[in-house]
Amino acid sequence: xxxxxxxxxxxxxxxLTRKSAxxxxxxxxxxxxxxxIIGVNGSGKTTLCNVIRSFIPNxxxxxxxxxxxxxxxxxxxxxxxxxxxxxxxxxQNPFTQISGVKDTVAEEIGYGxxxxxxxxxxxxxxxxxxxxxxxxxxxxxxxxxxxxxxQKQMVAIAAILxxxxxxxxxxxxxxxxxxxxxxxxxxxxxxLKSQGKTVILVEHKLDLMMQYIDQLLVLDEQGQQxxxxxxxxxxxxxxxxxxxxxxxxxxxxxxxxxxxxxPIATNKVPVTQDExxxxxQNFQETR
Amino acid sequence: xxxxxLKNVSFSYDGQKQIVHDINLAxxxxxxxxxxxxxxxxxxxxxxxMNHLLVPTQGQILVNGEDIHDRTTAQVAHHVGYxxxxxxxxxxxxxxxxxxxxxxxxxxxxxxxxxKRVQVAxxxxxxxxxxxxxxxxxxxxxxxxxxxxxxxxxxxxxxxxxxxxxxxxxxxxxxxxxxxxxxxxxxxxxxxxxxxxxxxAENFNRVIVLSEHQxxxxxxxQAIFSQPKLMTRANIEPPEALSIARxxxxxxxxxxxxxxxxxxxxx
Numbered sequence: 001x002x003x004x005x006x007x008x009x010x011x012x013x014x015x016l017t018r019k020s021a022x023x024x025x026x027x028x029x030x031x032x033x034x035x036x037i038i039g040v041n042g043s044g045k046t047t048l049c050n051v052i053r054s055f056i057p058n059x060x061x062x063x064x065x066x067x068x069x070x071x072x073x074x075x076x077x078x079x080x081x082x083x084x085x086x087x088x089x090x091x092q093n094p095f096t097q098i099s100g101v102k103d104t105v106a107e108e109i110g111y112g113x114x115x116x117x118x119x120x121x122x123x124x125x126x127x128x129x130x131x132x133x134x135x136x137x138x139x140x141x142x143x144x145x146x147x148x149x150x151q152k153q154m155v156a157i158a159a160i161l162x163x164x165x166x167x168x169x170x171x172x173x174x175x176x177x178x179x180x181x182x183x184x185x186x187x188x189x190x191x192l193k194s195q196g197k198t199v200i201l202v203e204h205k206l207d208l209m210m211q212y213i214d215q216l217l218v219l220d221e222q223g224q225q226x227x228x229x230x231x232x233x234x235x236x237x238x239x240x241x242x243x244x245x246x247x248x249x250x251x252x253x254x255x256x257x258x259x260x261x262x263p264i265a266t267n268k269v270p271v272t273q274d275e276x277x278x279x280x281q282n283f284q285e286t287r
Numbered sequence: 288x289x290x291x292x293l294k295n296v297s298f299s300y301d302g303q304k305q306i307v308h309d310i311n312l313a314x315x316x317x318x319x320x321x322x323x324x325x326x327x328x329x330x331x332x333x334x335x336x337m338n339h340l341l342v343p344t345q346g347q348i349l350v351n352g353e354d355i356h357d358r359t360t361a362q363v364a365h366h367v368g369y370x371x372x373x374x375x376x377x378x379x380x381x382x383x384x385x386x387x388x389x390x391x392x393x394x395x396x397x398x399x400x401x402x403k404r405v406q407v408a409x410x411x412x413x414x415x416x417x418x419x420x421x422x423x424x425x426x427x428x429x430x431x432x433x434x435x436x437x438x439x440x441x442x443x444x445x446x447x448x449x450x451x452x453x454x455x456x457x458x459x460x461x462x463x464x465x466x467x468x469x470x471x472x473x474x475x476x477x478x479x480x481x482x483x484x485x486x487x488a489e490n491f492n493r494v495i496v497l498s499e500h501q502x503x504x505x506x507x508x509q510a511i512f513s514q515p516k517l518m519t520r521a522n523i524e525p526p527e528a529l530s531i532a533r534x535x536x537x538x539x540x541x542x543x544x545x546x547x548x549x550x551x552x553x554x
Contacts, residue, residue, distance in 0.1 A: 175454035245457035
């Protein structure tokens with residue numbers, strides 16, 4: 001079976017710049033996988049999302065090298081319409097995702113479907129379902145520009161969910177949200193996963209992210225891929241520094257090892273709360 | 288010394304629904320306070336009244352002991368600086384230098400003093416190398432530092448940062464911590480709205496919980512995070528270290544990775 005998404009030695013330079021924003025990006029994502037991308041601000045996470053959705057090179061010029069294929073077919077052989085149905089992209093900044101041409105939240109949620117030529121009856125049904133799913137009924141008649149940052153983020157997500165694509169790119173979907181809203185988004189990601197959707201997730205909230213991802217891509221501050229694999233395995237070779245942040249579970253584990261409370265593992269470390277709780281319980285029993 | 292005081296303050300946009308209801312708070316020099324609570328709790332509305340971007344419908348706001356009701360926002364901004372939640376609501380100049388110097392320039396500061404202010408603000412926010420660049424060439428998360436720098440350059444007594452941690456990586460969070468520590472050491476009054484409870488646990492001694500338009504609690508992070516009922520009511524998650532400690536039935540309540548591991552060690 002072809003991998004759903006495949007990047008092969010991808011390098012990209014923005015126009016009028018000398019430094020590459022991305023270099024040596026190489027990974028394969030299979031259908032149904034949840035993939036996380038981490039790296040400091042400016043390491044190319046959003047740029048990489050733009051490549052996968054082909055906003056680079058379709059809307060941004062510059063120098064793109066290497067190959068990107070979806071379902072075995074190079075990205076440049078897809079039409080923009082095909083891509084918008086195949087890949088749903090929730091922008092980092094909800095303030096820029098809202099179309100600005102619709103007067104109500106409900107219309108905004110249906111705007112993508114409208115552009116794809118879906119019948120208005122179907123749109124209404126689909127929009128009603130999204131409003132229900134994300135508890136947006138209180139704001140459905142409001143102007144999207146009158147919403148708070150967190151509410152805008154929810155509306156942007158609803159608009160993409162309405163299109164029901166195969167691949168979802170979430171670029172820091174919870175940056176404007178409170179803990180309740182954040183939990184809601186991660187529940188949606190969990191649901192998408194159980195429906196067999198493929199998810200690419202950029203997120204700084206590592207403690208939460210680690211509970212949901214299968215594979216992790218790490219970018220350094222130069223936009224270079226420095227690790228790709230199962231998070232519990234690749235994070236075993238890192239300590240927190242200028243390049244990489246670690247989840248709380250891994251930090252606790254490393255501190256415990258540094259203080260000789262537990263032996264240092266080199267091939268696998270706890271990355272989630274459940275895993276570090278297990279480690280501490282084992283440690284408590286040996287006391 | 289009390290820098291900002293809210294006395295029985297209420298606010299409503301439409302004269303009916305109260306967004307802030309009867310709030311009493313005082314903020315002193317040389318302290319850092321976190322304001323937490325759900326989206327829609329009234330956090331941004333509360334702080335916007337402190338620098339006169341919004342005027343209370345009831346009650347009184349004192350800045351440095353004086354009622355600001357009849358002052359202009361520009362006058363209050365000399366004493367209380369507010370960095371917006373959405374940096375794009377604040378940034379309007381075409382270079383970072385111009386953006387940072389906009390406020391102090393209007394005070395007719397001598398050129399050397401003005402440049403000194405810009406340099407100090409740029410250094411604290413990590414922007415020294417980028418002063419000639421266009422703010423919109425920067426990612427959202429770094430544009431937040433531009434808004435913070437322009438407040439620093441005004442050199443007010445009170446600083447309000449509205450969700451500065453949103454979308455920030457660990458390096459930027461460390462930079463924010465350092466800015467807060469430096470301001471507190473200079474006897475400034477710092478007020479920060481945030482949803483990041485790990486950041487709250489590591490950087491603040493006082494936490495105000497807003498819930499349903501009122502002050503639900505005003506205490507130390509230790510006291511706030513030890514009250515599960517309060518946390519549920521305000522829809523707040525504890526810091527990750529405390530969640531871990533609870534699950535392994537530790538006797539103490541560590542809020543950070545360091546205190547958690549120390550407690551495990553000394554057991």
